[in-house]
Amino acid sequence: MASADSEPAPGDTEAIPQAVKIIIAGGFGAGKTTMVASVSEITPLSTEEVMTEASYGIDDLGGVEEKTTTTVALDFGRITVNSDVVLYLFGTPGQDRFWFMWDELAEGALGAVVLADTRRLETCFHAVDFFERREVPFVVAVNRFDGADGYDAEEVRRALDVDAAVPVILADARDRASCRDVLVALVTHVIRGRSPALSG
Amino acid sequence: MTTQEERREPPSRRPAMPWHPGRGHPSSEGPAAGLAAGTPEGSLVRPYTLTRGRVRPSATGPRLDLITIVVAARDRGERRLDPECRAILELCRRPISVAEVSARLDIPLTVVRVLLGDLLAAGDIRTRAATPAARLPEKKVLQAVLDGIRRL
Numbered sequence: 001m002a003s004a005d006s007e008p009a010p011g012d013t014e015a016i017p018q019a020v021k022i023i024i025a026g027g028f029g030a031g032k033t034t035m036v037a038s039v040s041e042i043t044p045l046s047t048e049e050v051m052t053e054a055s056y057g058i059d060d061l062g063g064v065e066e067k068t069t070t071t072v073a074l075d076f077g078r079i080t081v082n083s084d085v086v087l088y089l090f091g092t093p094g095q096d097r098f099w100f101m102w103d104e105l106a107e108g109a110l111g112a113v114v115l116a117d118t119r120r121l122e123t124c125f126h127a128v129d130f131f132e133r134r135e136v137p138f139v140v141a142v143n144r145f146d147g148a149d150g151y152d153a154e155e156v157r158r159a160l161d162v163d164a165a166v167p168v169i170l171a172d173a174r175d176r177a178s179c180r181d182v183l184v185a186l187v188t189h190v191i192r193g194r195s196p197a198l199s200g
Numbered sequence: 201m202t203t204q205e206e207r208r209e210p211p212s213r214r215p216a217m218p219w220h221p222g223r224g225h226p227s228s229e230g231p232a233a234g235l236a237a238g239t240p241e242g243s244l245v246r247p248y249t250l251t252r253g254r255v256r257p258s259a260t261g262p263r264l265d266l267i268t269i270v271v272a273a274r275d276r277g278e279r280r281l282d283p284e285c286r287a288i289l290e291l292c293r294r295p296i297s298v299a300e301v302s303a304r305l306d307i308p309l310t311v312v313r314v315l316l317g318d319l320l321a322a323g324d325i326r327t328r329a330a331t332p333a334a335r336l337p338e339k340k341v342l343q344a345v346l347d348g349i350r351r352l
């Protein structure tokens with residue numbers, strides 16, 4: 001098991017690894033950061049983007065009208081795949097008013113996990129719409145919460161009306177093995193979509 | 201715990217956001233969410249004094265994406281640099297992403313991009329850009345990612 005904040009041994013300092021990213025999306029409180037934490041080799045980090053308010057609209061937050069800027073936090077983790085490839089997992093900002101960050105996150109992303117919270121399924125509709133429109137390959141992971149009256153994967157698939165090829169899987173964001181299975185499903189889905197002729 | 205309760209509240213009920221409160225920003229859902237809200241006082245102006253007021257890197261340099269990997273160039277010798285730039289170079293002794301530099305130094309992304317742009321222009325760092333949006337990662341990269349994830 002990788003220890004927290006472990007770094008690859010300094011050796012080949014000439015070669016700069018290539019980074020790829022996967023987006024973990026879903027509504028506020030759907031378990032995005034929990035999932036990132038479950039698989040990341042580092043304690044999830046939080047970085048901030050400072051935005052000028054003029055670039056987007058805020059109209060529903062009392063008290064911020066006089067501010068000219070605001071900040072949004074992005075939580076992310078890291079998985080060192082090998083000496084040449086590093087995978088970053090970025091959680092989307094959970095609040096709708098930070099939608100402007102999604103474009104940057106989606107740019108060049110390998111794929112996305114949409115975490116569905118069955119207690120509030122509608123909170124992931126936006127994410128599904130977004131990735132469909134941007135043609136970012138995604139899987140839907142139905143996060144099972146304790147005590148939640150959960151739907152099964154097929155019910156969620158019908159409710160979300162996603163393409164038949166999109167994997168919809170039950171998951172537990174707190175469980176490393178479960179999150180690993182979700183990511184394996186996503187990357188397999190991405191590879192399959194890349195080379196339809198080769199897929200079984 | 202307070203943190204848990206905060207995370208469950210609908211967004212509209214959350215307090216107005218202070219400027220650059222550092223880690224534990226209210227819009228973070230991370231482990232430190234809400235803990236440090238508003239603590240670093242006096243950071244209202246500071247971020248952009250680091251960049252002498254610039255809010256974006258020079259247009260001529262390569263784009264610094266969230267996951268552009270940066271690494272300090274070797275054999276640069278002693279130079280007079282701002283403390284923030286020295287801290288960045290220290291971090292970049294090993295390859296590290298732009299997002300990680302920002303998070304570990306607690307400097308907003310926009311500011312880190314400007315500073316990295318300066319270091320890049322001066323030849324102090326080298327970068328490897330993320331795969332451009334138009335080009336998807338190569339198959340062998342995808343396979344490596346798949347193998348890496350399976351080992352988790």
